[in-house]
Amino acid sequence: MNSQADEFTVEVRIAPQFKRLITAGLVRRAALAVLAHEGVTGQGELSVVITDDAEVHDLNRRFRGVDAPTDVLAFGAEDESATFVTAPDAPTLLGDVVISCPRAQEQAVEAGHPLAAEIQLLVVHGVLHLLGYDHAQPEEEALMWARQDDILQALPASKR
Secondary structure: OOOHHHHEEEEEEEOHHHOOOOOHHHHHHHHHHHHHHOOOOOOEEEEEEEEOHHHHHHHHHHHHOOOOOOOEEEEEOHHHHOOOOOOOOOOEEEEEEEEEHHHHHHHHHHHOOOHHHHHHHHHHHHHHHHOOOOOOOHHHHHHHHHHHHHHHHOOHHHOO
16 A cells, blocks of 8 residues: 555554454555545554453443444543643544454454454444544445445455
8 A cells, every 4th residue: 555644654463362363554555545435644643552342331321322243443642642742743633443253253243244344344444434424424424434334345354
């Protein structure tokens, strides 16, 4: 991938029990595909964490007030960094995407596609949230889903 998004650092952390199922490269390519598609330029950083259901459930409860597991959470850095003074050339900190691998496995089986495709879907979905997309209203959902579908079509594992 040779684009402005290549200037972004995508840190991928995969819990040890899932490293045999998912590669950091797959996750990184999906995140960079979103940034390239959306025309994000400059230097920046984001992280993607692949973990278990319990950790995602805990984060969902602590930060969103929802005492239930979910498939993907996105925590934008803009709220936290707004109170700090940063250098003009400092990289943009987009935030963190946290994915439940067990939930992704269940959803992949339900959808009839490989785990890799489901992980890419969740990465794309999470990064779109970091970029400001939402799906609370029907118009927002239509726009976000269209962007998501366009990006996923370009990713090999996502072709269904």
